Amino acid sequence: MEVVWMMPLLLLLFPLLMWTSSTFVFHFKKFFYVAWMMLLALLGIPACLLKSGGRDVENMRVIRSMVRHVKYLLGLRIKVSGWEHLQTEGPYVIISNHQSSLDVLGMMEILPDRCSTIAKKELVYAGTVGLICWLSGIVFINRKKTSDAKSVMADAAKTMLDQQIRLWVFPEGTRNQNGDLLPFKKGAFHLAVQAQVPIVPVVFSSYRSFYLQKEKQFKSGTIRVKILPKIDTKGMTSEDVSSLADQSHGLMRTAFLEISNSVPKSNGPLKH
Ligand SMILES: CCCCCC/C=C\CCCCCCCCCC(=O)SCCNC(=O)CCNC(=O)[C@H](O)C(C)(C)COP(=O)(O)OP(=O)(O)OC[C@H]1O[C@@H](n2cnc3c(N)ncnc32)[C@H](O)[C@@H]1OP(=O)(O)O
Numbered sequence: 001m002e003v004v005w006m007m008p009l010l011l012l013l014f015p016l017l018m019w020t021s022s023t024f025v026f027h028f029k030k031f032f033y034v035a036w037m038m039l040l041a042l043l044g045i046p047a048c049l050l051k052s053g054g055r056d057v058e059n060m061r062v063i064r065s066m067v068r069h070v071k072y073l074l075g076l077r078i079k080v081s082g083w084e085h086l087q088t089e090g091p092y093v094i095i096s097n098h099q100s101s102l103d104v105l106g107m108m109e110i111l112p113d114r115c116s117t118i119a120k121k122e123l124v125y126a127g128t129v130g131l132i133c134w135l136s137g138i139v140f141i142n143r144k145k146t147s148d149a150k151s152v153m154a155d156a157a158k159t160m161l162d163q164q165i166r167l168w169v170f171p172e173g174t175r176n177q178n179g180d181l182l183p184f185k186k187g188a189f190h191l192a193v194q195a196q197v198p199i200v201p202v203v204f205s206s207y208r209s210f211y212l213q214k215e216k217q218f219k220s221g222t223i224r225v226k227i228l229p230k231i232d233t234k235g236m237t238s239e240d241v242s243s244l245a246d247q248s249h250g251l252m253r254t255a256f257l258e259i260s261n262s263v264p265k266s267n268g269p270l271k272h
């Protein structure tokens with residue numbers, strides 16, 4: 001008999017228990033993030049079409065303004081340093097580390113005007129998100145066919161100059177949450193050297209204090225974004241690409257370790 005009386009109580013407690021269970025929060029926040037971005041993109045597509053009538057880098061402004069609030073919904077704060085290094089006239093290549101799709105939040109926090117990005121071609125099939133990415137001039141590459149990727153990026157170097165466009169590249173070439181940077185692929189550096197434009201390195205601090213994929217944890221936390229001084233490529237040739245990549249990797253790795261360790265203690269310990 002007593003069990004029967006306890007049933008409503010258990011039914012009330014169940015959602016509460018679910019809510020506080022960190023695994024539930026993890027899945028809920030991830031699902032919410034994807035669904036919200038898909039919905040924002042659905043609303044953003046007509047806005048882009050009205051703004052520029054088709055595929056145009058100016059549509060990135062729509063994405064930038066529509067995505068900025070998403071960090072609050074996920075309990076994240078973004079702290080940016082080095083703004084002055086983005087005050088560079090004309091085209092340049094931004095390179096940054098790539099931990100997860102959450103990078104889009106830090107990216108939209110600092111994205112300069114007329115800046116698009118290089119992405120894997122699979123992203124174009126991501127429903128409304130894929131369509132808005134295409135409308136915003138994102139350059140899609142086939143990572144499995146290096147020769148194709150190279151020629152697309154060579155065209156992008158020309159377009160950057162002709163249309164005064166900046167490009168954001170993730171030189172690790174894939175997402176990575178191992179607490180360090182992967183070795184860099186060469187495409188971003190060839191791009192900058194071919195266009196003879198500077199490289200602006202950007203570093204996102206480790207997400208491991210609030211986001212752990214394997215452990216299924218997604219807490220509140222802070223993302224530090226550090227914009228580093230530009231690296232000039234004037235006069236460089238393809239011979240210089242390897243050392244340019246090594247130099248950039250060294251600078252970014254140092255900054256990554258520095259800002260990842262200085263995340264406030266209240267966000268939990270870092271596990272490297
Ligand atoms: C309104 C709300 C809407 C909300 C929703 C919208 C949300 C957001 C929208 C905007 C945000 C979008 C964010 C998208 C993020 C997506 C991120 C990605 O997809 S990351 C993955 C794709 N990106 C990359 O892969 C870029 C980095 N990769 C490279 O640059 C690679 O180099 C390559 C892919 C070009 C080639 O790969 P691979 O063969 O594996 O690599 P290498 O070892 O680097 O190169 C082999 C040799 O080729 C030479 N090389 C490379 N590139 C060039 C080149 N451009 N020109 C000449 N030669 C090149 C290289 O030097 C190597 O030769 P070697 O002799 O060994 O030096």
Ligand SMILES: CCCCCCCC/C=C\CCCCCCCC(=O)OC[C@@H](O)COP(=O)(O)O
Pocket residue numbers: 033034035037038098100101102104120123125126127129173174175176
């Ligand atoms: C109907 C299809 C539904 C697909 C749903 C997917 C939609 C994604 C929705 C919301 C996230 C918004 C941000 C999207 C941009 C981030 C893309 C991204 O981070 O791609 C990963 C790629 O860089 C590296 O890929 P791999 O680690 O090599 O793999």
